[in-house]
Amino acid sequence: MVQALVMGAIAFCASVAAGGPFIGQLRTRSLGKEISAEGPSTHLAKAGTPTMGGLLILAVAIPVALIGIVTEQKAILVPLGAMFAAGAVGFLDDYLTLQGRQRIDPHSRLFGLAKFISFVVIGLIVGLLLYYRLDIQDTFVPWVGDFNIGAWYVPVVAFVMVATIVSLALADGLDGLAGGTSVIAFLAYTVIALAQGQDQVGAFGLVMIGALLGFLWFNSHPAQMFMGDTGALALGAAIATMAFMTGHWLLLPIIGIVFVAETVSVASQVIYFKLTKGKRLWRMSPLHHHFELGGWSEPQVVLRFWFIGALGAMAGIALAFTD
Numbered sequence: 001m002v003q004a005l006v007m008g009a010i011a012f013c014a015s016v017a018a019g020g021p022f023i024g025q026l027r028t029r030s031l032g033k034e035i036s037a038e039g040p041s042t043h044l045a046k047a048g049t050p051t052m053g054g055l056l057i058l059a060v061a062i063p064v065a066l067i068g069i070v071t072e073q074k075a076i077l078v079p080l081g082a083m084f085a086a087g088a089v090g091f092l093d094d095y096l097t098l099q100g101r102q103r104i105d106p107h108s109r110l111f112g113l114a115k116f117i118s119f120v121v122i123g124l125i126v127g128l129l130l131y132y133r134l135d136i137q138d139t140f141v142p143w144v145g146d147f148n149i150g151a152w153y154v155p156v157v158a159f160v161m162v163a164t165i166v167s168l169a170l171a172d173g174l175d176g177l178a179g180g181t182s183v184i185a186f187l188a189y190t191v192i193a194l195a196q197g198q199d200q201v202g203a204f205g206l207v208m209i210g211a212l213l214g215f216l217w218f219n220s221h222p223a224q225m226f227m228g229d230t231g232a233l234a235l236g237a238a239i240a241t242m243a244f245m246t247g248h249w250l251l252l253p254i255i256g257i258v259f260v261a262e263t264v265s266v267a268s269q270v271i272y273f274k275l276t277k278g279k280r281l282w283r284m285s286p287l288h289h290h291f292e293l294g295g296w297s298e299p300q301v302v303l304r305f306w307f308i309g310a311l312g313a314m315a316g317i318a319l320a321f322t323d
Contacts, residue, residue, distance in 0.1 A: 015214020
């Protein structure tokens, strides 16, 4: 436990120490964010803010975890690999849609399909490794206990992986929102893992928390850099994998209640728009924009969503310890 806390602290200090020079490099290379005209007009001022900040999270978390955890339990290579693979897809997305030099339309169906397929492949590989290599097959159902769904486990992992990755990407729209809610989710699963005696899984969670807090040092409002899909997709893959390694993936919609709300708001907006031939259910989706247009300031939205995320995490932890 002490070693895990030290690793988390090292990850935080490394992120803070490297953050300034990293942002300088992003600015030197003009790796600025392209702001969609479809979002709130107040966000247009953020155009050009350095993006791909997820590289900082990955560059800190992966080496610390490799050095401090993998030597004791190679199973941690699974969430690390999932995080790296999803982050690589996100990096390609960010690179192809940089401000002033877009190489591809990020809203094109072909591009979206390619990303979706990559998420499914990552999910299937993670599912196969968990099921056949690590022999992690049980699902914990609150008030029922462990339940084995057999070979369905693999496609379920893929489905949850895709859903979590997409929801994290949707939540990455305000300064500190995706990062802060991810910290809360990692903290919840860290508590669960440590209570189960899975010290290495808990250590992985603490490393991620440390790296994310260091990133948030620079991502808090007004953000000096954005995580981009490089970070959002990687975090989604890591959280989903950690949820399955603890056996408590059914609690992910509760622990990640903010992510679910963001996704539901987008889906319901699209469905309602089509059914009513042009009317909107929300002022704007994802959900955080709805509250922005309702008069909440950006910091207010972020903090209040953090509070909701914390309540969801507490409920999830409580359910994890039901008999």
